[in-house]
Amino acid sequence: MAKEFKIVHESEIDGTPQQVFDAATLGNSGWLWPMEVEPKLGGVGPYGSTVTVWEPPHRFANHLEGEGGFFNTLEYDISELPGGKSWLRYVHSGVFFEDWDNQYDGAAKHTAFYQHTLGQYVKYFAGKQAAFADIQGPAASSSPEAFEAVKAALGIHDSGAGGHVSLTIAGVGTVDAVVDYLDKNFVGLRTEDAMYRFFGRNAFGAVVGMTVHLFAPGADGEAAGTAWGAWLNGIYS
Template sequence: MAKEFKIVHESEIEGTPQAVFDAATQGTSGWMWPMGIEPKLGGAGPFGSTVTVWEPPHRFSNRMDGEGGFFNQLDYDISELPDGKSWLRYVHGGVFFEDWDNQYVGASKHTAFYQHTLGEYVKFFAGQQAAFADVQGPGTSSTPEAFDAVKAALGIHDGGAGGHVSVAIAGLGTVDAVVDYLDPNFIGLRTEDAMYRFFGRNAFGAVVGLTIHLFAPGADADAAGAAWGAWLTGLYA
């Protein structure tokens, strides 16, 4: 049975409303995935969605509708704060058709991680396009304890964000990064020219995943994806 949901996330971001608006609409490769949003009212968005509100730099919404009462809507409301900062109120509304409680928990946790990553992007990489790669672990990474292998391989413990890691990736060399996000299901790493986002989706019935956001000129996302993919697969061999 279809049941609506609503997820609200509010955060202070170290960047102007224009920087936040641009990140949400044109810089998505840097913090989520490339969406190709057409920058105008009525413009095309991802997955067949449509831009329903376009009021730069303060408001943006897009929505898609489907059969059986399905809809998915994203709303960004951006306010200016002193000292070049912004306040973002993000609302994700839609419909789940089954397993409502688990889907809601999973979507809420993903929202917190993505919105944190948006803030990191605006603070450190605003206005830059990223070379993007999406890496999925093998089927064996869907077990309840699978994400622990990622934490162990990165040398991460449950002390919270703020630490540093150094990990050798065959074909790429050593990646030295700050841990900018850490909870039981997600890890965020940031370097001077990249962000790496680890998803413990094994907790939600899927496999462990990783997104790579490279900001260095000429960065090869395919090569990075292949190298990190081999590393991730090797954890579950």
Template sequence: MPKEFKIVHDSEIDGTPQQVFDAATLGNSGWLWPMEIEPKLGGAGPFGSTVTAWEPPHRFGNHMEGEGGFFNTLEYDISERPGGKSWLRYVHSGVFFEDWDNQYDGAAKHTAFYQHTLGQYVKYFAGRQAAFADVQGPEASKSPDAFEAVKAALGIHDAGAGGHVSVTIAGVGTVDAVVDYQDANFVGLRTHDAMYRFFGRNAFGAVVGMTIHLFAEGADAESAGAAWGAWLNGLYA
């Protein structure tokens, strides 16, 4: 039986409402994944969705529907805060068809991580597009303790959120990064010209994965993805 859900996430972002609005509608490759959004009410959105709110720089929304009562709605409500900051209320609502509790838990935790990443993007890379790669681990990374291997290889246990890590990746070189996010299921690393996001989706029945967001001019996301993919696969060989 389908069952509706609603996830609400509030956050203060170090950037103007226009920067936040642009990140949500134009700069997606920098913090989420590349997507095209037609900039008008009723415009075409990703995955067959439709733009249901277009009031820059304060409101953006899109909505999609499918068979069996499926729908998915995203809403961004952005207000100005003193000191060049913004307050973002993000609402994600829709339908899950099975395993509701686990899917809701996973979606809520992903939301917190993605919205944090949006804030990092606006603060450090606002207005810049990224070379993007999505890397998925092998089937062995579905095991209950699989994400711990990622943390250990990154040296996260010693660093913690706000700390620093240094990891050498064959084909990439040494990555010196700030740990901008860390919990049981997610890790975020940020350098002066890149963000790396690690997803412990093994907790939700999927494989461990990561996304790469490279802001340096001429960055090669394909080769970076291949190099990090080899590293990730090597953890479970």
């Protein structure tokens, strides 16, 4: 049975409203995944959605409708704060058709991680596009304890964000990174020219995944995806 949901997330971001607005509408590859938004009211948004609010640099929304009562709406409300900072109120509303509690829990926790990553992008990489890779683990990474294996391979523990890791990835080289996000289900790593996001989607009935966001000029997202994919698969072999 279809049931509506609404997820609200608010956060302070170290960047101007224009930088936040641009990140939400132009810089998606840097913190989420590559998506295009036609920059006007009524324009075409991701997945065939429609831009329903276009008021740069403070408000943006897009809306998608489908069969059986399906809809999905994303809203960004950005306010200016002193010191070149912003306050973002993000609202995601829509419909889940089954396993509502688990889907809502997963979506809410993903939202917190994505919005944190948006803040990291604006603070450290604002205005830059990224070479991007989306990597999914093997079926074995869907087991209940699977994400702990990723943390162990990264050399981190549940002591909170703020630490550092250093590891060598075949085909990539040495990655020296700050742990900018760490909880039971997600890990965020940031270097001088990249962000790496790790998703413990095994907790929500899927496989472990990760995304790569490379900001160095000439970065090869496909090659990085292949290298990190081999690393991720190797954890479970």
